[in-house]
Each structure stands twice: as C-alpha cells, then as structure tokens.
Amino acid sequence: MPDAQQLFKEYKNDVYRLALSFTKSPAEAEDVCQTVFLKLLENPNITKGKEKAWLMQVTVNRCKSLLRSAWYKKTAPIDETVEAPEVQSDSVLPAVMSLEPNYRVVVYLFYYEGYSTEEIARLLRISRSAVTTRLSRARALLREILKEDI
Amino acid sequence: MINMEKRIKESFSKVSMPEHCSEKIEIALGEEKNIRGKTLRRIAMRAAAAAAAVILVVLGVIYAEPIRAFAEEKGFFPTIKTQMADKKDGEERKQPELIGYIVESKNGRLYLNLINREIIDVTDLCSMEKAYIHTIVDSVGITHYIYVGGTPDNFGYGEFMRDLSKTEEPGWGWCGGNDVNHWNKETDDYYQWIYDVKEQLKHPYPIP
Numbered sequence: 001m002p003d004a005q006q007l008f009k010e011y012k013n014d015v016y017r018l019a020l021s022f023t024k025s026p027a028e029a030e031d032v033c034q035t036v037f038l039k040l041l042e043n044p045n046i047t048k049g050k051e052k053a054w055l056m057q058v059t060v061n062r063c064k065s066l067l068r069s070a071w072y073k074k075t076a077p078i079d080e081t082v083e084a085p086e087v088q089s090d091s092v093l094p095a096v097m098s099l100e101p102n103y104r105v106v107v108y109l110f111y112y113e114g115y116s117t118e119e120i121a122r123l124l125r126i127s128r129s130a131v132t133t134r135l136s137r138a139r140a141l142l143r144e145i146l147k148e149d150i
Numbered sequence: 151m152i153n154m155e156k157r158i159k160e161s162f163s164k165v166s167m168p169e170h171c172s173e174k175i176e177i178a179l180g181e182e183k184n185i186r187g188k189t190l191r192r193i194a195m196r197a198a199a200a201a202a203a204v205i206l207v208v209l210g211v212i213y214a215e216p217i218r219a220f221a222e223e224k225g226f227f228p229t230i231k232t233q234m235a236d237k238k239d240g241e242e243r244k245q246p247e248l249i250g251y252i253v254e255s256k257n258g259r260l261y262l263n264l265i266n267r268e269i270i271d272v273t274d275l276c277s278m279e280k281a282y283i284h285t286i287v288d289s290v291g292i293t294h295y296i297y298v299g300g301t302p303d304n305f306g307y308g309e310f311m312r313d314l315s316k317t318e319e320p321g322w323g324w325c326g327g328n329d330v331n332h333w334n335k336e337t338d339d340y341y342q343w344i345y346d347v348k349e350q351l352k353h354p355y356p357i358p
Contacts, residue, residue, distance in 0.1 A: 004179050012175070016167040030171040037175050092154070093161040111158040126338050142154070 004040040007051050012037075014052065014113075015059050021108040022063035024097055032062050060123055067101060095145045103138035106131055253327070255302040262298055262307075272298050276305075281343040283350055295351060299332070299343025306332040306341065310351060 015036055019029035036058050040046075046054045096104050109115045109123065110131075117135070121128040253272075254261045262270045262284060275282040281299040298307040306327030332344045 005176060008175060008179060012172060013166045016171075017162055017165050020165065026168065030168070030174075033167065033171065034175050034178060037179060041179070091161045091164070092157045093165070096158065096161070107158065108162060111155050112162040125333055125335065127335075130338075 004037065007040060007055070008037050011052055011055050015055050017108065017112070018056060018059050018105075019063055021096075021105045022060075022067065022101055024101070024104075028066065032059060032066065035062055056123060092142070092146065095142055098145060099138055099141055103134055103141065106134045107138045107142075110135055252296075253298055253305060253307045255305060258302050260298065260300075260302045260305055262296065264296075273302060276300065276343065278304070279342045279346065281347045281350065283347065295347075297347045299341060299347065300327065304328050306343075308332075308347075310347075312351075 012033065015033050016029055019032040019036075020026065023029050023032065036055060039058055040055075043054070096107055099107065105124070106120055109120045110117070115123070117128050117131040120131045124131070252263055254263065258273075259271055260273045260276070262272050262282070264270065264284065264286075270282075270284065272282045276299050278300055281297045284296040284298075286294045286296065293312050295310045295312070296307065297310070298305065300306050332341050333339075334341050
C-alpha cells in the first residue's frame with residue numbers, strides 16, 4: 001500500500017467532500033477526515049488500487065455512525081450550512097447542501113464522483129432502487145429550489 | 151440536465167479540505183506512525199483477522215464461522231493458534247491459523263468458545279436486540295470485550311479492546327458472523343444488538 005501521507009495528499013479532498021456532503025458541517029467533516037485517515041495506519045493491507053474505494057467506504061461508515069449518534073442529533077446545529085469557500089453566483093452548492101443528507105450524498109456521488117447507481121448502492125449499503133428514488137427526489141427538490149429545469 | 155451536472159461538478163470542485171485541517175492531519179499521520187506504531191501494528195494484526203473473516207464469509211462459510219482471530223499468542227480461544235510467518239520490514243510477524251470456531255451455531259443453539267475450552271451457550275443471553283459481552287483481561291492489561299448478538303440463524307460477534315490504564319488507544323479487533331458488518335439491509339441500519347453493545351461499553355465502538 002502506498003504511504004499514508006501520499007494517499008492523504010491524493011484523496012484528502014475526495015474524503016472531505018464526501019464527509020461534508022453527509023454532515024454539512026465543516027467541523028464535523030474535518031473530524032471525520034482525521035478519523036478516516038488515521039484508520040489507514042491501522043489497515044496497512046489495503047489492496048493496491050482500491051485505496052480510494054476503501055477510503056470512501058470508511059468515510060461513509062464513519063458519517064453514518066456520526067449522524068445516527070445521539071450526541072450528534074442533540075448537538076448538530078440546524079442551520080450550520082456549508083458555504084462554499086468562495087460561493088459564486090452560479091454555485092449550486094448551497095442548494096445541494098440544503099437537501100437532506102440522504103439526498104445530497106447521492107447527488108454528490110452521482111454527479112460529482114460519477115458513480116453509477118449500483119456503485120452508490122454498494123457504498124451506502126442500500127438498494128439500487130433506493131438510490132434512484134433518492135436521486136429522483138433530490139432532482140425534484142433542486143428543481144424547486146433553483147426554479148430550473150434539471 | 152447536462153448544465154446542472156456541470157454546475158454541480160463545478161460547485162463541488164471548489165470545495166477542498168481547509169489548510170488548517172490538512173496540516174493537522176498530516177502532522178497526526180506522522181506522529182501516529184512514529185510514536186504509536188507499535189500499538190497500531192498490533193491493532194492492524196487484529197484487523198487482518200477481521201479481513202480473514204470477511205474472506206471466509208465470501209467463500210460461503212455461513213454458520214459457525216471458523217474465525218481465526220488470534221488473540222495473539224496468549225491463547226484466549228481454543229480455536230486459535232498462531233504460527234511464525236515471514237519477516238517483513240525487518241519484523242517477524244505471526245499469522246493466525248484457522249483451527250476452529252469462535253462462535254458456533256449448532257443444533258439451534260449459539261455457542262461462544264473461550265479459553266481453556268470453556269464453552270458458553272449464549273443462545274438465551276443474546277437476541278436481535280440484546281448483546282452478550284464476555285470480558286477478558288490479558289496478561290498485558292488490555293481488556294478484551296467479546297460480544298455476541300443475534301440468534302443461531304443470524305448472529306454476529308466481535309471484539310473491542312480497551313486499555314484501562316489509557317496508555318494505548320482503544321481498538322477494534324476481529325469480527326464475524328453471518329454478516330461481518332452486522333448490517334441489517336432491510337432497515338438500512340446496524341442491527342439493534344450492536345447499539346446494545348455500544349450502550350453496554352459506553353463507547354462509540356464497536357461501530358467503526
């Protein structure tokens with residue numbers, strides 16, 4: 001397996017974006033990233049070429065665990081919305097981030113990462129039909145928010 | 151649609167890990183590697199056993215999964231034996247050998263095989279909602295919590311380690327069962343007994 005620091009440099013933004021898509025909170029996303037990358041050191045035998053898939057899966061697991069924790073539910077600020085570092089007028093990030101976690105994550109994975117619905121289903125451990133349903137609803141919500149035909 | 155896809159891509163591409171976070175993690179990665187390498191290597195060995203469990207499930211071993219966890223050479227379990235393996239990075243590593251079962255479903259009962267060939271019938275001690283936890287303190291003072299949940303038809307188990315002196319990080323050990331992830335596909339959630347493990351241990355683990 002390549003060096004952990006090398007993998008960190010290569011995939012830090014992918015992991016961060018995914019964590020952010022789940023949590024919507026930059027602070028939480030940072031914590032998730034730290035946990036995920038430190039886990040790399042505990043798992044030195046990751047198959048070569050599968051490092052990103054491993055990181056994404058661990059990130060998903062960590063985020064799911066976080067979102068369902070009683071602590072998170074009690075303390076997560078409702079309005080802690082991610083603002084893109086430099087939000088441009090045509091950025092759809094605020095709209096995507098205003099969706100529920102289940103929706104914004106599939107939007108991120110499908111549109112940004114380019115994963116197929118089957119790959120997303122495997123990653124999130126949900127059925128393929130659940131993925132397509134969430135995508136469809138997310139699109140409808142985005143259409144409403146952005147008042148655009150998407 | 152194409153326009154929206156493009157806009158979503160462009161919007162997300164502008165999101166990157168903040169510099170302060172990146173620096174913090176890079177430092178942490180360096181420190182973990184150099185300072186706690188010994189501890190982490192040990193945990194990594196356990197993770198390797200968990201990986202072995204996954205492979206065996208994939209190979210079709212459904213019930214009575216012959217986990218080869220290993221509990222190092224201390225021999226917590228009668229089913230585990232370690233043997234010397236090759237040297238890697240100048241360090242001699244031991245590999246677990248599969249010689250039996252940790253948790254076994256047999257004749258409609260669920261058994262936990264422990265040290266000194268002690269066998270605990272945990273059928274009535276756990277359920278889909280409740281977990282049974284067996285605690286063992288090893289010779290170096292690490293407390294191992296062996297948990298079992300589910301039923302003879304659908305069970306899972308694993309190990310969580312905690313150093314009560316807090317000189318080592320808590321760690322996740324081997325795991326196994328019908329589904330090593332203890333994931334209920336119907337509810338898209340962990341099985342309830344996993345939450346009971348967390349509750350009993352008062353710790354975020356064992357959900358990794």
